[in-house]
Amino acid sequence: MNKNVFPKGFLWGGATSAYQCEGAWNKDGKGFAITDLLTTGTRRNPRKLTLEVDQNTYYPAKIGIDHYHHYKEDIKLFSEMGFKVYRMSVSWARIFPNGDDEVPNQKGLDFYRNVFEECHKYGIEPLVSIMHHDTPMALALKQDGWLSRKTIDAYVKYAKVLFEEYKGLVHYWITFNEINMTMNYFGDVYGGAILSNGTRMIDINHVSDDAMSSEKQNKRFAALHNQFVASALAVKLGHKIDSSNNIGCMIASDAHYPYSCNPQNILAAQNSMRKLWYCGDVQVRGEYSYFTRRFLEEKGVTLVVSEEDKKILKEGTVDFYSFSYYTSGTDCVDQEVDTDSGNFNLGAANPYLKKSEWGWAFDPDGLRWVLNEIYGRYHIPLFIAENGLGAIDEVSPDGIVHDDYRIHYLKEHTKAMKQAIDDGVELFGYTWWGPIDLVSASTGEMKKRYGFIYVDLDNEGHGTLERKPKDSFYYYKKLIDTNGACVFEDEE
Numbered sequence: 001m002n003k004n005v006f007p008k009g010f011l012w013g014g015a016t017s018a019y020q021c022e023g024a025w026n027k028d029g030k031g032f033a034i035t036d037l038l039t040t041g042t043r044r045n046p047r048k049l050t051l052e053v054d055q056n057t058y059y060p061a062k063i064g065i066d067h068y069h070h071y072k073e074d075i076k077l078f079s080e081m082g083f084k085v086y087r088m089s090v091s092w093a094r095i096f097p098n099g100d101d102e103v104p105n106q107k108g109l110d111f112y113r114n115v116f117e118e119c120h121k122y123g124i125e126p127l128v129s130i131m132h133h134d135t136p137m138a139l140a141l142k143q144d145g146w147l148s149r150k151t152i153d154a155y156v157k158y159a160k161v162l163f164e165e166y167k168g169l170v171h172y173w174i175t176f177n178e179i180n181m182t183m184n185y186f187g188d189v190y191g192g193a194i195l196s197n198g199t200r201m202i203d204i205n206h207v208s209d210d211a212m213s214s215e216k217q218n219k220r221f222a223a224l225h226n227q228f229v230a231s232a233l234a235v236k237l238g239h240k241i242d243s244s245n246n247i248g249c250m251i252a253s254d255a256h257y258p259y260s261c262n263p264q265n266i267l268a269a270q271n272s273m274r275k276l277w278y279c280g281d282v283q284v285r286g287e288y289s290y291f292t293r294r295f296l297e298e299k300g301v302t303l304v305v306s307e308e309d310k311k312i313l314k315e316g317t318v319d320f321y322s323f324s325y326y327t328s329g330t331d332c333v334d335q336e337v338d339t340d341s342g343n344f345n346l347g348a349a350n351p352y353l354k355k356s357e358w359g360w361a362f363d364p365d366g367l368r369w370v371l372n373e374i375y376g377r378y379h380i381p382l383f384i385a386e387n388g389l390g391a392i393d394e395v396s397p398d399g400i401v402h403d404d405y406r407i408h409y410l411k412e413h414t415k416a417m418k419q420a421i422d423d424g425v426e427l428f429g430y431t432w433w434g435p436i437d438l439v440s441a442s443t444g445e446m447k448k449r450y451g452f453i454y455v456d457l458d459n460e461g462h463g464t465l466e467r468k469p470k471d472s473f474y475y476y477k478k479l480i481d482t483n484g485a486c487v488f489e490d491e492e
Contacts, residue, residue, distance in 0.1 A: 005418060005484040011125065011428060012480045013085035014078060014435025014452075015386050016067070017132040017177065021438040022091065023064035028107035031097025033134035034145070034193045036061040038202065040444035040459055043358055046203035047444045049189055051141070058460060060439040060446070065455045066465055067436075071115050073467060074436055077453055079122035081473060082480035086124050087385055087431040088115070089132035089177065092158055099136030100154040104161050116169040126170050127385075127431070129250065130159050130234065132177040133441070135193035145193025146182070146223035152230045159234040163241040171244060174322055174385065175231035178252040180279045182224040185211035190441075192223035204442050214300025221301045228282045229309055232316025246319045249283040250385050251276055253323035253374065255366035259332030259348045268331035271295075272347075277377065284321060284378045286314035321378055324386030324433070328353070328366035358390055358448060364412040371420035371427060381426050387413055388433035390440060390448040393470070401454050401470035410476065411487045418484060432476070436467065452476050 019025075019035045026032070034049070040060050041047035050057065067074055078086055092099060094108035116126050135145050143150055159175075182191030185207050188199035197216045210216070231249065238245045256272035258265035274295055281289040288305065289295075296303055329346030338349045346361070353361040367387070375382055389409040393401045410432070421427055434450030437457070446457050452473040457463035478486045 005482070005488065006421065007428070009428075010483060011085040011127075011383075011430070013083040013087060013124070013127075013429070013431045014081075015087035015431035015433050016436070016438055017089045017129070017134075017441075018091035018094070019061045019064070019132070019134045019439075020441060021064045021067040021436070022094075023062065023066040024068035025059075025062050025064075027068065028111070029094075029097060029105040030091065030108060031093040031099070032137040033061075033091060033093045034137050034140050034189060035134045036093075037137060038189070038444060041202070042443055042445060043204065046201040047442075049200045049202075051195070060444045060461070063457070063461050065436065065438050065457060068111070070465065070467070072118055074453075075115070075118045075122065075124065077467060077469070077473075078435060079124060081435070081452065081477045083122075083124045083435075084480070085127050085172070085429055085431060086119055087127040087129070087174075089129035089134075090162060091134055092131060092155075093134065093136040093138075095161060096136065096154070096158055097138070099139035100150070100157070109161075109165055113166065113169070116166060120169065125172065127172040127174065127383075127429075128162070128166075128170050129174040129177045130162060131155070131175070133181070133190045135191075137193075140193035140195050144196050146226050147192070147194055147196070147219055149226060151193075152226050152233070155230045156233050156237065160237055160241070163238045163245070167242050171246060173238060173245060173247045174250045175234050175247065175318070176227055177250050177385075178324060179224070179227055179231070179249065179283070180251050180275055182227060183217075183220055183275065183278070185216075185220075187220050187224075188216075191227070192220055194219050194223055202442065212299075217299050217301050221296065221299075221303055224279075225303060225305065225309070228279075229312055231283060231318075232286070232312045235316040235318055236312075248320040248322045248383065249280070249318045250322045250324070251279050253325050253370050254346060255325075255328035255363065255370045256347070257328060257330050257350070259330045259337065259350075260334070262334045264334050265332055268333045272329065272331055273373070276374075280321065280374070280378065282313055283318050284380060286317045318380075320381040320383055320428070321374060322383040322385040323370070323374065325367050325370055325384060326387065326433075327360040328363040356389060357392055358443075360390070362409065362412075364409075364416040367413055368416040368420045368423070371417070371425045372423055375420075375425040381428050383428060384417070384430045386431065386433040388450040390434075390450050392447055393449045393454065395454065399468070401468070403470050403472045406452075406470070406472040407475045410472065410479070414479065414484055414487045418487075435476075
């Protein structure tokens with residue numbers, strides 16, 4: 001059997017974010033991030049944002065899975081699966097508690113140095129997101145987050161500290177996680193840290209007309225532009241500090257199909273994909289797309305871009321394009337049809353696809369399609385930074401989670417990746433989202449589990465925090481050991 005089914009040196013691993021796993025939300029000098037102050041919720045009951053800590057409210061980020069105190073144990077488990085890369089994020093508020101402090105928090109710097117050194121101990125390369133939806137709350141309160149150009153300066157100062165502090169320890173960076181989230185209504189919280197829009201709930205099933213008003217969208221797109229500028233400045237700075245740095249973008253990249261061959265639906269699906277290209281074109285090509293004017297006009301958005309900003313964007317293009325892919329969406333504008341109510345509403349329900357317990361369509365073919373679409377547009381190396389299945393896991397009487405459904409999801413998406421590589425796509429790595437159970441971003445739940453490793457913790461923060469490998473743990477180990485070959489064993 002060919003052991004090099006995937007390219008030699010392919011980076012297999014897993015991905016987490018600071019606010020969903022670290023816990024220790026106010027320990028060792030850490031300040032609050034805006035995402036720390038999101039309450040727990042469910043698929044039907046939205047998460048809520050409070051502007052200060054309510055002692056009678058449960059905040060999942062308070063505990064996370066206490067990775068802050070368990071990182072050595074967790075990284076050892078990752079190494080047992082054979083990880084080549086660990087994609088994680090640094091909490092800005094752990095380095096600069098108020099976002100723009102005069103000097104960084106040394107205990108925060110020490111923590112991440114210890115994490116990176118622990119990774120290298122096992123031959124695991126860290127891939128670090130500089131910001132993963134967690135703008136310091138102090139900047140949201142002080143200057144409306146990313147609506148202020150001052151936040152660009154604070155971010156660049158923060159990025160500079162990371163590049164200098166961890167030179168030689170970190171070689172792969174992502175400037176902003178899922179930067180396109182900022183253009184959506186929940187981007188007020190999950191990206192823009194915009195408090196003046198009044199968004200205080202993350203409702204994955206409903207979007208109010210008020211949330212999509214021209215006034216509020218103007219603020220989101222202005223904040224997104226400031227993030228583009230910050231990203232470009234960080235890329236340029238990161239290359240100057242260490243020419244060996246590889247710095248990428250990260251864009252949420254669901255596939256979007258027309259519900260039927262009615263040209264109206266085809267055009268609607270094309271317009272949905274422009275939400276990806278809007279961000280990708282700026283970060284990869286260094287300029288706004290040709291369709292930007294009409295795209296923004298239809299939203300009632302006026303965007304002013306200075307000549308200096310255009311120069312910055314052109315000089316700060318990324319080295320690789322990373323993205324998340326979980327599911328696909330379907331656009332239908334010519335008739336009334338049932339809709340999917342999965343993660344932030346992906347449009348019409350696709351009659352050809354099965355759904356997860358949270359309404360996400362199972363669509364590995366969509367991953368192949370997305371890989372080809374992105375690579376065909378940009379022709380730069382691609383990295384799948386998030387892919388995974390959230391499910392309710394049951395611990396069997398033998399004490400083990402037998403998660404064949406997760407193994408099936410992994411196998412089919414691995415096959416899709418291989419097909420895309422055979423198509424000619426340059427894909428150099430893959431990190432499963434949540435290799436260890438962590439807090440769900442959309443609902444704040446623990447019962448929506450992604451991990452290969454079970455964590456004994458419930459939605460209210462009760463449990464022992466004991467870690468236990470699931471069946472999928474051993475399958476992913478085999479997949480990495482064989483460089484993907486094992487997924488094709490049943491086809492021989």
